[in-house]
Amino acid sequence: MTVIGITGPSGAGKTTALRELEKLGGAVIDCDAVYHSLLEEDSALQNELEERFGPLRDEAGRFDRKRLGGVVFHSPAALAELNAITHPHVTRAVRELLRKAEGQGKPAAAIDAIGLFESGLDRLCDTTLAVTAPPETRIRRIMAREGISEEYARARVSAQNPDEFYTARCGYTLINDCAGPREFAGRARALFLRILPQSP
Helix, strand or coil, X not given: CEEEEEECCCCCCHHHHHHHHHHCCCEEEEHHHHHHXXXXXXXXXXXXXXXXXXXCECCCCCECHHHHHHHHCCCHHHHHHHXXXXXXXXXXXXXXXXXXXXXXXXXXXXXXXXXXXXCCHHHHCCEEEEEECCHHHHHHHHHHHHXXXXXXXXXXXXXXXXXXXXXXXXXXXXXXXXXXXXXXXXXXXXXXXXXXXXXX
């Protein structure tokens, strides 16, 4: 099974590319979803975070992600500590999902992670792929997808790493400057067929 790390900024088209890999029989591991699931279900992780950041549960006793966000997102040092605590838990969960995909006979598995390199998840990959798009395109996509203002979308885009951060580190790059999603999907499929020559 070929493990492909897929990364890039928000709104670049990673989801469209990942759908094409799924059509070729590949598995997709969404690290955001893994992280959110761990925050809700992993009591050991919850306890570690509360030891470091204080009470993080709501009135009903459920772990409150927004409260955690309020603590860390305005402090780079606190965010770095959050990542240091959570990355090992996420990596263990991703390893388990990779084992499951291999057991199912999947030809490939994609690790979808915006922080692929910062988390060390790239070390689990056979190759890596950067998905990028022009900033104005990404701003329009984020606004349409999330119903947010242009000002907020621009702030989100400007806060992320530049394209060069991803393209310099990855083995492959897909630039989403296509006329529409169908054209980009075809471009992504063609690349995956190169990476996975045994795919049908």
